[in-house]
Amino acid sequence: MIRLRFVLQGLLRRWGSTCLTIGVGALSIAGLCLIFWAQSAIPEAVKTRISETDMVVGPKSSGLDLALCCALQMTPAQGLLELERVQARLAMDDVRPFVRMQVPVAMGDSYRGHRIVWTTPDIAPFYGARLTDGRTWRQPLEIVAGSEAARSLKLKPGVRLTSSHGLAADGDAHDAAYTVTGILAPTGGVLDHLLLADLASIARVHDHGGEHDHTETAPHSRVNAVLVRFTSEIAQASLPVLISDSETLSAASPRLELAKLMALARPLIDGATIVSAIFGALAVMILGLSLMQGLNRRARDFMLLRFLGMSRRDLALLSIGESLLITHLALLGGCILAVAGQSVLAGMLASHGLTVSGAVPFREALTLYSAAVVLSVLSALGPTLRMSIARDDEELRA
Amino acid sequence: MPETILQTRALSVERGRQSIGLPDLTLHAGGTLALCGPSGSGKTSLLLALAGLVRPRAGEVIIDGQPLWRLPEAGRARLRGRAIGFVFADYRLIDSLSVMDNLQIARASAHLARDLDRATNLLERLGVAPLASIRADRLSQGQMQRVALARALMNRPALLLADEPTAALDEAAGDRLIDLLLDLGRDEGIATVIATHERRLLPRLDDTLFLALPAEAVA
Numbered sequence: 001m002i003r004l005r006f007v008l009q010g011l012l013r014r015w016g017s018t019c020l021t022i023g024v025g026a027l028s029i030a031g032l033c034l035i036f037w038a039q040s041a042i043p044e045a046v047k048t049r050i051s052e053t054d055m056v057v058g059p060k061s062s063g064l065d066l067a068l069c070c071a072l073q074m075t076p077a078q079g080l081l082e083l084e085r086v087q088a089r090l091a092m093d094d095v096r097p098f099v100r101m102q103v104p105v106a107m108g109d110s111y112r113g114h115r116i117v118w119t120t121p122d123i124a125p126f127y128g129a130r131l132t133d134g135r136t137w138r139q140p141l142e143i144v145a146g147s148e149a150a151r152s153l154k155l156k157p158g159v160r161l162t163s164s165h166g167l168a169a170d171g172d173a174h175d176a177a178y179t180v181t182g183i184l185a186p187t188g189g190v191l192d193h194l195l196l197a198d199l200a201s202i203a204r205v206h207d208h209g210g211e212h213d214h215t216e217t218a219p220h221s222r223v224n225a226v227l228v229r230f231t232s233e234i235a236q237a238s239l240p241v242l243i244s245d246s247e248t249l250s251a252a253s254p255r256l257e258l259a260k261l262m263a264l265a266r267p268l269i270d271g272a273t274i275v276s277a278i279f280g281a282l283a284v285m286i287l288g289l290s291l292m293q294g295l296n297r298r299a300r301d302f303m304l305l306r307f308l309g310m311s312r313r314d315l316a317l318l319s320i321g322e323s324l325l326i327t328h329l330a331l332l333g334g335c336i337l338a339v340a341g342q343s344v345l346a347g348m349l350a351s352h353g354l355t356v357s358g359a360v361p362f363r364e365a366l367t368l369y370s371a372a373v374v375l376s377v378l379s380a381l382g383p384t385l386r387m388s389i390a391r392d393d394e395e396l397r398a
Numbered sequence: 399m400p401e402t403i404l405q406t407r408a409l410s411v412e413r414g415r416q417s418i419g420l421p422d423l424t425l426h427a428g429g430t431l432a433l434c435g436p437s438g439s440g441k442t443s444l445l446l447a448l449a450g451l452v453r454p455r456a457g458e459v460i461i462d463g464q465p466l467w468r469l470p471e472a473g474r475a476r477l478r479g480r481a482i483g484f485v486f487a488d489y490r491l492i493d494s495l496s497v498m499d500n501l502q503i504a505r506a507s508a509h510l511a512r513d514l515d516r517a518t519n520l521l522e523r524l525g526v527a528p529l530a531s532i533r534a535d536r537l538s539q540g541q542m543q544r545v546a547l548a549r550a551l552m553n554r555p556a557l558l559l560a561d562e563p564t565a566a567l568d569e570a571a572g573d574r575l576i577d578l579l580l581d582l583g584r585d586e587g588i589a590t591v592i593a594t595h596e597r598r599l600l601p602r603l604d605d606t607l608f609l610a611l612p613a614e615a616v617a
Contacts, residue, residue: 001512002499002502002503002505002506002512003503003506005495005499006492006495006503009492009494009495010494012494013494300490301492303490304490304492305503305507306451306475307449307451307478307484307490308478308479308484308503308504308507308508308549309475309476309478309479309480309504309507309508309509309553310475310479310507311471311472311474311475311476312471312475313471313472314475314507
């Protein structure tokens with residue numbers, strides 16, 4: 001305990017460099033933690049959300065737009081197309097053998113920030129979802145809520161709700177009211193955040209006598225996209241290309257599109273990693289200098305400890321202990337900053353409907369901790385070497 | 399026959415380019431030895447050799463039956479922590495710690511458990527018990543030297559080495575400190591070696607082996 005107090009007093013005497021070391025170290029650790037977390041948690045969350053959708057077929061637009069809008073339900077819908085035209089294309093001989101399931105989706109309205117998707121009852125088996133309460137819709141203006149939507153909106157069968165135009169929580173309200181008929185069990189996927197209603201609801205909700213401009217929705221013959229599940233993985237690469245040859249249709253594999261997006265983000269991630277690593281190196285340098293400064297300032301105290309019975313090894317351990325104490329304070333600060341940053345990032349992603357959870361992967365966390373401890377010990381080598389070669393009589397007479 | 403605490407055999411130490419030879423010494427428990435000589439005569443070098451901190455050019459130092467310079471560095475440190483107390487001319491207290499912590503760090507440095515009773519007892523005997531919780535840098539010179547003496551005695555050493563212990567004190571305070579040091583040494587059966595250039599102190603050292611060290615000779 002008295003040794004710890006001796007070390008703490010030493011750190012307090014040079015509080016400026018101590019705080020700088022801890023601050024820079026904490027920033028580096030927080031940065032690396034966030035990068036490790038984002039690298040594992042975001043792709044995992046995205047993968048979970050799109051795992052059931054092998055292909056999205058929609059109007060002419062970019063593949064990434066289709067994937068983000070119709071598979072991930074993150075961005076506004078881009079346009080409409082005739083459902084019959086898509087169904088006809090999917091029924092052609094070159095495509096049909098690969099299509100296991102298909103389900104149309106149309107979007108454009110929301111209720112308190114949760115997107116309403118007009119679709120068919122096939123969407124539940126498409127996503128492997130089952131009802132946990134109530135029943136599915138049987139007519140227009142009946143609605144089934146995903147588990148997360150039901151939880152956050154406190155929905156249960158029998159509750160009536162009025163949707164609003166657009167995806168923002170403060171959009172113009174419609175006159176017609178929906179009645180909740182069922183709640184889905186959690187799937188861990190995109191469905192959890194959605195409110196599902198029949199395609200025929202579109203016309204009922206938007207029957208305003210023409211005073212309301214509703215560009216994203218349409219009568220139930222027109223939809224934003226058709227989601228497709230394949231019979232074989234082989235179709236992932238070829239089928240979207242084949243369908244996109246059409247003049248009016250685009251098709252995209254969400255998995256491939258998001259892989260491309262991740263590849264585009266790679267330089268950004270690498271850049272952030274390098275910046276965090278530079279901060280880490282800076283922290284190690286400052287730590288080494290701070291320890292040396294501490295040794296210089298307390299040379300007489302260290303010499304005294306030699307007289308009192310400490311060996312050079314004891315003094316080296318004291319210096320290493322001081323270094324490890326600073327490192328662990330930086331690790332603690334880094335963890336706190338990382339958790340705060342994680343919470344902010346997760347909140348930002350959640351506002352786009354992407355639930356990201358989980359911690360920094362254990363292997364990366366262990367690597368980061370081990371590297372911090374090793375670098376901490378290495379930074380104490382300078383003072384340790386100096387103590388091992390210093391002559392006691394010279395130190396005494398200094 | 400009192401227990402033999404310190405023995406030297408054919409000891410010579412380095413001081414700059416000089417080599418200082420020393421006759422064989424034997425110091426028993428409770429005995430005192432003065433090393434008297436002018437500044438630069440090698441008194442401190444000799445004390446450091448006796449403490450196991452500066453290797454002598456030749457010879458042997460035996461403390462409590464253990465040949466000091468045949469022990470490994472860690473062994474010498476251990477013996478120094480447990481068997482040798484050291485009093486410096488400039489006290490060498492750790493400013494940022496309290497008086498009590500300054501005493502307890504002597505225990506910790508020697509890998510011994512805290513001993514509050516011993517510390518309190520010593521501070522009381524030296525008249526500085528009320529200062530136990532005060533930071534060392536707030537003490538007067540005389541108080542600092544008393545605390546430094548208490549710290550030197552904290553681990554019940556067999557040998558006390560004092561390097562010009564009165565150098566920073568006025569004559570009266572120096573005399574009082576020497577009285578305390580010798581009294582405590584006799585009470586606890588500690589062999590005491592005092593390096594000093596103040597010849598007036600020498601008569602106070604009863605039963606003392608007088609040894610003066612000019613630059614190149616041994617008295």
